[in-house]
Amino acid sequence: MRPFVYEQPADISAAVAIASRFTTSDDQPTRANAQFIAGGTNLADYMKLGVAEPNRLLDLNRLKESGLRQIRVTDDGIRFGALVRMGEAADHREVKERYPVIADSLRLAASGQIRNMASLAGNILQRTRCEYFRETSWQCNKRVPGSGCAAMEGFNRQHAVLGDSDACIATYHGDFAQALIALDAVVHAEGSRGARKIPFAKLHRQPGDTPHIETDLAADEIITAIEVPAMPWARRSLYLKIRDRESYAFALASAAVALDLDGETVREARIALGGVATVPWRAGAAEQSLQGKKLDETSAEAAADAAFAQAQPRQHNAFKIELGKRTLVRALLETRDMKV
Amino acid sequence: MSQPSVASNNGFSRRRFMAGTVSAAAAPLLASTAQAEAPVIPQTKLRQPVVTSLRINEQPYELSLDTRTSLLDALRDHAGLTGTKKGCDHGQCGACTVLVDGKRVLSCLSFAVMNDGKDITTVEGLASSDGKLHPMQQAFIDQDAFQCGYCTPGQILSAIGCVNEGHAESENDIREYMSGNICRCAAYPNIVAAILQARDETKGA
Numbered sequence: 248m249r250p251f252v253y254e255q256p257a258d259i260s261a262a263v264a265i266a267s268r269f270t271t272s273d274d275q276p277t278r279a280n281a282q283f284i285a286g287g288t289n290l291a292d293y294m295k296l297g298v299a300e301p302n303r304l305l306d307l308n309r310l311k312e313s314g315l316r317q318i319r320v321t322d323d324g325i326r327f328g329a330l331v332r333m334g335e336a337a338d339h340r341e342v343k344e345r346y347p348v349i350a351d352s353l354r355l356a357a358s359g360q361i362r363n364m365a366s367l368a369g370n371i372l373q374r375t376r377c378e379y380f381r382e383t384s385w386q387c388n389k390r391v392p393g394s395g396c397a398a399m400e401g402f403n404r405q406h407a408v409l410g411d412s413d414a415c416i417a418t419y420h421g422d423f424a425q426a427l428i429a430l431d432a433v434v435h436a437e438g439s440r441g442a443r444k445i446p447f448a449k450l451h452r453q454p455g456d457t458p459h460i461e462t463d464l465a466a467d468e469i470i471t472a473i474e475v476p477a478m479p480w481a482r483r484s485l486y487l488k489i490r491d492r493e494s495y496a497f498a499l500a501s502a503a504v505a506l507d508l509d510g511e512t513v514r515e516a517r518i519a520l521g522g523v524a525t526v527p528w529r530a531g532a533a534e535q536s537l538q539g540k541k542l543d544e545t546s547a548e549a550a551a552d553a554a555f556a557q558a559q560p561r562q563h564n565a566f567k568i569e570l571g572k573r574t575l576v577r578a579l580l581e582t583r584d585m586k587v
Numbered sequence: 588m589s590q591p592s593v594a595s596n597n598g599f600s601r602r603r604f605m606a607g608t609v610s611a612a613a614a615p616l617l618a619s620t621a622q623a624e625a626p627v628i629p630q631t632k633l634r635q636p637v638v639t640s641l642r643i644n645e646q647p648y649e650l651s652l653d654t655r656t657s658l659l660d661a662l663r664d665h666a667g668l669t670g671t672k673k674g675c676d677h678g679q680c681g682a683c684t685v686l687v688d689g690k691r692v693l694s695c696l697s698f699a700v701m702n703d704g705k706d707i708t709t710v711e712g713l714a715s716s717d718g719k720l721h722p723m724q725q726a727f728i729d730q731d732a733f734q735c736g737y738c739t740p741g742q743i744l745s746a747i748g749c750v751n752e753g754h755a756e757s758e759n760d761i762r763e764y765m766s767g768n769i770c771r772c773a774a775y776p777n778i779v780a781a782i783l784q785a786r787d788e789t790k791g792a
Binding site: 248250251252253254284287288291292295296302304306308334338357358359360361363364493494495 | 630631632633634635637653654655657676677678681684690691692693696697698700701745748749752753754762763764765766767768
């Protein structure tokens with residue numbers, strides 16, 4: 248591992264000031280010399296592998312702003328401080344009652360130990376588990392821009408079928424992000440150019456021909472909070488995750504679903520898909536296909552077809568299209584049948 | 588826990604050899620009391636060691652560490668507490684689980700310097716001073732919940748964390764919330780039985 252200087256900034260403005268001193272506006276946060284660390288479950292792993300090579304780590308855990316560690320439920324919705332740990336949010340009574348899809352997505356992610364360590368903001372910024380990204384001897388356009396993509400013709404069973412490009416097919420593996428994009432969450436960030444709000448759907452960038460640009464954040468910007476709007480009907484929501492083993496595995500396919508129903512007719516549907524795309528993936532076409540329809544097996548299957556209409560299979564991951572569709576159909580019908 | 592009987596005829600044991608080596612290596616790194624009370628000098632240069640205060644099993648330690656040292660390596664190689672095991676070293680197996688301020692975490696994915704001032708509990712700190720095992724340790728023996736034993740310290744610490752989180756209410760709960768601890772010998776059914784046995788006593792411990 249590359250040696251690094253370790254600092255514990257006292258508050259957000261100090262953290263931003265140090266970060267801007269040691270980074271430039273052209274730096275990607277994941278490639279900058281100075282990087283932030285909170286839980287460390289993703290970054291420490293990638294530093295050990297030589298994928299991440301900061302020479303200065305800014306530990307955010309001692310920041311004094313107490314809002315960073317709080318979950319606040321108000322009439323406007325719910326606000327998660329960036330440093331709240333996944334386990335705490337998963338077990339939060341009002342999160343479980345009002346937004347089951349959020350609690351499910353956190354509970355089904357990682358392991359008990361990792362959920363105790365990982366911050367919510369760090370979780371949404373977790374980097375891909377693509378084997379060719381993780382192992383530095385392979386070509387990878389995300390790790391070394393322009394070097395090529397070994398996954399394209401390699402063993403790509405885990406890889407994305409949606410949002411891919413000729414440069415990158417690495418899957419976004421997070422679960423929480425799927426709930427957040429489905430519920431129109433907003434991310435609050437602070438950097439040297441001030442504070443701003445980023446709609447969740449604009450936070451992550453599809454790879455295109457610049458897969459090394461993963462998010463909209465600047466290298467000196469810190470996520471401070473994640474806000475989810477009030478949505479009384481989100482009590483009817485869930486996260487369904489399908490994987491190779493029953494627990495502690497990344498999704499092969501998953502679906503975050505929230506339904507506003509009038510009887511069995513869909514007033515509004517919110518759908519996001521995990522394990523199948525390069526970024527958190529809102530399935531807008533599937534949502535529209537359900538609007539005003541009676542939700543049954545036929546309309547659910549039509550929605551699933553719409554969700555995967557643009558899917559691009561590779562040699563080993565074509566199964567994800569059928570699996571993804573069945574996952575979504577089951578998630579839709581189970582959400583319809585929830586007692587709320 | 589009883590010492591493994593690995594002593595050879597001349598009374599030389601691998602465990603004693605390892606322990607001797609570690610304490611000899613660690614001794615120069617232990618800061619003196621006077622140094623510990625002096626203000627910590629912020630690290631400004633790469634590779635400059637950082638003095639890190641850890642309270643491990645209720646004993647204070649001052650360790651002078653390279654910032655790259657994981658909490659796991661600090662425990663094993665610098666504090667000489669080799670009960671915590673290194674499995675994958677990448678957060679995938681759970682063998683390195685310890686409690687930090689009472690919560691179970693993976694010591695391999697945490698830099699030791701980030702734990703300055705924290706309370707760490709490892710498997711060496713579970714038994715009471717009279718040698719009586721923690722209920723969870725006793726339950727692992729009673730239920731035959733290990734074979735090779737390599738994952739066991741992590742399993743036991745994770746099990747205590749799992750119970751204290753309130754996630755050991757049913758067998759299914761235990762299986763789900765203990766999924767971060769892999770046992771290559773597949774002692775899972777007996778691990779579940781051990782946690783059920785020790786659950787109520789652990790809550791009071």
